[in-house]
Amino acid sequence: MSYKIGELAAQLGTTVRTIRYYEEAGLLTPLRSAGGTRLYNALHLARLQAILALAGQGFSLEAIRDLVQTREQCRTGDEGSQRVPARLDEVIAHIDHQLEDLQNLKQALSAARARVKQCRGCRNPPTSEGCPECPVRQHRHESEMLNLLWDQE
């Protein structure tokens, strides 16, 4: 069973141009029909799915190429058994770092959200001077919201 490029793009929710570009970047080399049409099998699909997942998380195509070509560049199975896990560990470590950053960001935004939701029903315009109808300090109508996001007061 094989797909043409348009079918593959539809399957994975991407574009024909993107798939061709990834090939040009050395990430994915399909088979060809007699006439020159690109043909993809299930492994190509799985690989492209992986590439899209990595790219979607901000990995550059260059970094992805380094990863997918690690084994291809090894001359012996032994060398591959050293390098491939090492590379994977690097990428996983990077992802862990990202996860940590994202969780911190979520924390901060959630805290900001909790602080801001208490001011209701006030019709006065925003100001940084404090609002007479909002005696609690958190109810100031700060004009630069993101100041509040990290400012605990």
Added chain:
Amino acid sequence: MSYKIGELAAQLGTTVRTIRYYEEAGLLTPLRSAGGTRLYNALHLARLQAILALAGQGFSLEAIRDLVQTREQCRTGDEGSQRVPARLDEVIAHIDHQLEDLQNLKQALSAARARVKQCRGCRNPPTSEGCPECPVRQHRHESEMLNLLWDQE
């Protein structure tokens, strides 16, 4: 206490150009000295830190601007109390989605790492035909590694 742009950049590990660019994009408006030098206070620093965190997680400057300007664009405190939490919830939901994707990616990569680490000491070159010294199927020396990442066999 106030910082000049170079000090601020050093504090936050970014560049002078980036800070000026963010200002140009409407994300951060510093004070000015009599001579025209930009001056930043602790709130500016906190806000820039927030912006850098969001940008580092792949949010576009346009999206960040939409977020930080949400309250500024509101005409009443009441309007702000509706829109600001809503916007924050959107961003938090987006982050949750990102977290899920990242965790799935880590899962897949960890599984691939577990599968690949068992082949050791073999000096044969990579091949997809199977290696005589590696009877177990997982020890095939696939030439396109990422195929294996998602292929359970």
Added chain:
DNA sequence: GTCTAATCTTACGTTAACGTTAGATATTAG
């Protein structure tokens, strides 16, 4: 006041990751 380093504005340069178009060829339903 002077000297040096930092900052200012303006403007053009750069790069990754595609989008878009054109004209030729291939595939396939009927």
Added chain:
DNA sequence: CTAATATCTAACGTTAACGTAAGATTAGAC
């Protein structure tokens, strides 16, 4: 076989997020 689509290559266009350079002005130590 034919007509409608899809795909091919090659090339130029686009956008965000800065980098870099030039020439003028400011800040701050001495």
